Amino acid sequence: MDVIEGQQTRPGAASRRQALNACDACRRRKTKCDEDRPSCGRCGRLGLECSYVDTVAYKKNLSVAALADTLKRMDERLEHLTELVEKGQQQPQQPEVCLQQDAIPHVAATPATYTLPRHPGLTPRATLADEIFGASPRFLDTGRVREELSLTQKHCVAPQHLLTWTCSPLTLTESQLLYPMELETKRPSLSRFTAPPRGLMQYISDPGWVSHLALNHIDFLAGYYFAHYHPSCLVLSETTFYNHHLNRTLRGTLPDDVDTCIVLLVCALGSIAAYHDGHEEWGQAEELDVGLGLFNAAREKFFNVETADWPSVQCLLLMGMFYSAKLRIYDAWHVTHRACSTILILAPLQTMLAAHQCQLFWIAYLQESQLLAEFDLPPSGLGKLANSIPLPLVPNAATDPRLAQYQFFFLALIAIRKLLNRVLLYLYSRDQSDDSHSVSSPSADTPAIFLSASHSMIAELDRQLEEWRACLPSSLHFDQYSPSEERAPPGPHQPRPTEERLRGFLKARYFAAKSIIYRPFIYRALHATHAMLLSDEEKAGARAAVGAAFMNAVSSGLLHEPLTLLFHPINVWRSFFALAIQVSLVSNSEAAAFALPNDWRLVETMRQRGATVGSLMSPTVARDDEILRILS
Template identity: 55%
Template sequence: MSNQPSRTPTTNNPSRRQALNACEACRKRKTKCDEKKPTCARCTRLGLECMYIETVAAKKNLSIEELTGTLKRMDEKLDVLTAFAQHQAPTTGMASTPGDSHFAAFSPLNLGSTGVAKNASTPFLDTGRVLEELSLSQRHSTAPQHLLTWPCSTLQMSEPDLQYPMELEINRPSLSRSTAPPSCLTSPSEGSWLSRLSLSQVSLLTQSYFRHFHPSCLILNESLFYSQILSNAVQTNFAPNYSSCTVLLVCSLGSIVARYSGHEAWSSGSEQDIGLGFFNLANDMFRDLERCNWESVQCLLLMGLFYSAKLRVYDAWQANHKACCTVSILVPLQRTSETQHCQLFWISYLQESQILAEFDFPASGLGKLASSMPLPVVPGAGADPSHAQYQFFFLALISMRKLLNRILFHLYSRDRTEDPANGEPMHAEKPAAFLAASPSVMFELDRQLEEWRSCLPQGLEFPAYSEAQLAEVPEFDQTHRSTDQRLRGHLMARYFSLCDGYRVCEIIYLAIIYH
C-alpha cells in the first residue's frame, strides 16, 4: 500500500504547483518531475529522453533542488579547502576537522524558531578540536604596520619598532573620572542629579541610542529594555542594580548622539567629556555588581562601545576582552543557549576581532568556540521589518568575519615550532608564510567573497568594486544618514577594506600577482 500513490481530493483545494524546471517529457505528460539533472527519475525509469529548457529564474523562484545543489557545492568547496590547508601545513597544534555529525549539529539550517538553540558538547578550549581558520587567534599579517614585514617590502623594521600603534594607545592619558552632570541638569540643589532627569530627557537619550548605535550592534533587546530594564531603573530611582547600570550606559551613548544631533545642552564641557557623567556613574556601580553572568557581559560590551565612540582603543579592548573571557566561561557551563546568549557571543567575537585585526593585543581565545556556536536565529516572516534588517546585517557581519579569517588563514598561515623531545608545540610562532595557498585556492576565496556580496538582502546590497567608484564621492550629510545607508556603509567597509583602507579584494589579488 505504501507503494501506491495517495489520492487526494481536488475539491476546494488549490491546484498543485507546477515544477519550476520540469523536463520536456514530464511537461508534455503533465506529470510530476523531480527536476534531477541530467536525467529525472521518471525518464530514467521509462527510458525516455530527458531534456531541460534552460531558463533564467528569479532568485525567489529557485527550486529546492537548485538551492540544495548550491549548498552542497559550497560545503564540498569548504571541505576541499580545509583538507588542502591541512595537507600543505601539517602541524601538531592544528585543529582537526570536525566530523560530519558534529558539523551538522551546529549547522544554522538545523536551528528552529523556538528561540533556544540546542548546544552539543562544547569543545575544550585547549584541545584544538575546532577549525583553526575560524578561530584565527594569531595576529593579522595585513594590519597596516605588518605590511612592512612582507617579502616585497624594502624596509627592514624590528619587532619592537612595529609595535608603535600599541605604544601610542597604551600611553594615552586616562579619561576623566568626573561624574559632573551635563549642562542641562546643572542645578545648585543638593542630591544626585539623576533624580532631576525627566522622562522626556531619558526618552531622548534612549531613543538616540537605539536609533544610532543599536542597529549595528544588537547588544540589547529593545522591547525588553523599555518594558523591564528602563521601568525598573526609573521605579527604583536608579538604585545600584544591573538595570540602572544598563540605562546609565545607554544614556552615556545617547548623550554622544544627542550632542552631535544639535542638542548642545548634553555637553558638560570639552568634547571628550560628553556622556562621561553617565558613564562614570555606571562604571562605579558596575564595580560592585560585576559577576560572571550575561548581565555583566551586556554592561561590558556597552562600555566597550562607549570607549570605541571615544576612539579609546586600549580601553575598548580591555572591556571587550573581559566580556569575551566571561563568555568563554559561561558557554561551556550551559546545556542550551538562548537566542540572546548566542547574540552576545557573536557580538563579543566581532568586537574583539575588529580590534585584533589592527592591533596586536592578546586574544581571549573566544574564537575557538566560534565553529561550535549556533548562529543567531534568522528573522521570521512576521518579524518587524527594521529588526529583521538589523538581524540580517548582523548575520552578514558574522559571515564576512569568518570569510576574512578564512582568507587570512589560507593566504598567510603561520608555522609553529615543536619540541623535539615530545613533538608538542612550543607556542613559538614563526613569521607568516607569505602565499601559503595555490592560485586556485586564491580564486576560490575571491569567488566566495563576491558570492557574499551578491547574496546580501535588499537594502544592504551594493555594487562590486570598480575604478569608477574612486572618482565618485557620494554627497550626503554625514550626520544625517539613514539607517540603511549606515549599515550598508559598514558592510562596504568590511568588503573594501581590512584595516584602514586595504581592500580584501586587493589582499587576494596582490597575493595572486605576487605568486
C-alpha cells in the first residue's frame, strides 16, 4: 500500500514512521514499506539499493521513467495471462504483479519537471534487487522482436486476409493475397526530374535553380513544415533548424552538405502542405509531383555527402516522410531501413545517447513499425534495441507548452504501437515452435485463430488500451468508445487545427487497436447461422469491432484532409479498406446485421475521398478500390 493513514497507534507502542510512499522494491513485492529515506528498513537489512517513485496527483508530473514502468507491468501481466491460457485456465486468478489504480502514472501537461534518465550503456545490468526478487520485464517490445526473429510468423489481420473468411463472396488465391507487396515492389521508380515549382519557372534553364531560393521562400515553406509535419514527428529541432542548418546554408550558394539537404527536404515537405492550402505556385506541372523538384535536388546532394552519422539519419527519416506522403511504400521502407541500420551502427559505439538521438531512434522505430504492420517487408532488427534506449524527452519542453504537447503525443504513439504489437502477438501470431506454420499461408489457420482467441486475453488487452487512453493529458484526452456516440461529425468537413489533428491521430490509433482486439467476435457473428446463437458478450464485441473501425476512419482525418497530408497515409487507407470489407460482409449477413455502424453509408464517401487521388499514387490503393467496387 502506497499511502497508510488514519491508523491508530496502540497504547504503549513506540511510534514509528509510516510509509507515505513505498520504495520500488517493496512496491514490486506488494509488501508494506517502513519508509525511512533514503533507505527503508527492509532494504537496509538486505543491503539492497532503495529507490522511490514519488506518487503523483491525478494527471500531474508524469516522468518518462514512470511511463516505462507502466509498460513493463503491462508486459508482465500479459506474459502471466498467456501462461495461464496455455494451461487451459480461461478464467485466471489475479496475478502476483498487476496494475493498481494508485500505481498508474498520469500524464501531465508540463513534462519538463522531470529530466531524461542518463543512458549508462546499451546493455544495462540488472540490479541486485532484480536478481533476488525477479525483475519485471525490461522495456522491451516483445511483440515486435519476436516478429523480427521469424519472418515466417505472420498475423492474419491484414485487410486483404478478411477476404479469406468463408463468408466472403470474393475469393483470392494465396498468391493473389500477396498483391500489396508485388505491386509496390514492381512499380516504376520515382521520377528524378528536378524542374522548379511554378513560382520559380523563370529559372527552369538553370540546373542550379535551388540556389535562387530566397530567404522568404525558405522561411515560408519551413513554416508549413513545422506547422503540419513537425508536431507529429520531431525529426528536427525548430530552433536548431533556423539557428544552425538554415544559417549555414545562407552563407552563400547552397553547398553540397547535409545542412543543405535538410533545408531542401524541409522545403519539399512544406511545399506539399502549402500547395494543398491553396498556394498553387509551389505545385509542379502535374499535381502528383508537388515537391518533387526540391526533393530530387536534395536527394542528388545527399548521395554525395551521406555518412554514418546522426544528421544523415535525420535526412533519411525526412526522405521517409516524403515517400510516405507520396504513398511510395517500397521507397519509404528502403530509406527508413537505411536509417535504422545506421542507428544500429551508431548506438553501440556511444556510451551515452543525447536526448535528440534517442528521439531519432524512436522515430525510426515508429516509422518502420508502421510499414511492417501493413507489408511483409524485412525488418532491420531495430526493435531489439528498444530495451536499451531511453524514452525521448524534448529539451525546453518545460518552457514551451507546444513542445510539451508534441512530446506527450509522441510518447503516446510509442506506447500504443507497443500495445498494438502485443495484440498481434498474443491474439493472432503463430507459435514459432510449430514447424508446420513456417510454410503455410497466413490465412491457413484463420478459423482456428479467431475461434480460439481467449476472452480473458481480449479483456486484458482492452483494459490496457483503456488505461493508455486514461493516461493522456487533458489537451489530448478523448472519451471512451461508446456505440451510442458512434457518429461522424456533421459536414462540411474542414481541415483541422494542429491540436485537433494530434488528438484525432491518437483517437484513430485507439479505435484501430480496439477494432483489432475485438475482431474475433465479428468473425464469429459473420459465421453464425442466426444472431440468437450469439451471447451478449459476442454481440457487444462484434459491434465494437466494426464500430471502432468506423470511428478509426472518421478520426484519422480522411473526411477532413487530402490523403497525402494524413499521418502515415497508407496505414490510414489500409485501415479504411479493412472497415469497408467488414461493412460489406456485415450488410449482407442477416445474423451479423446488428453490427453495422450508425453512419455506415458514409463509408462510400470516405472511399471516394481516399481513392480518387490515392489510386493514382499507389497501385495498392488502386487494387484495394477495385476490390471494394466488386464487393459493392
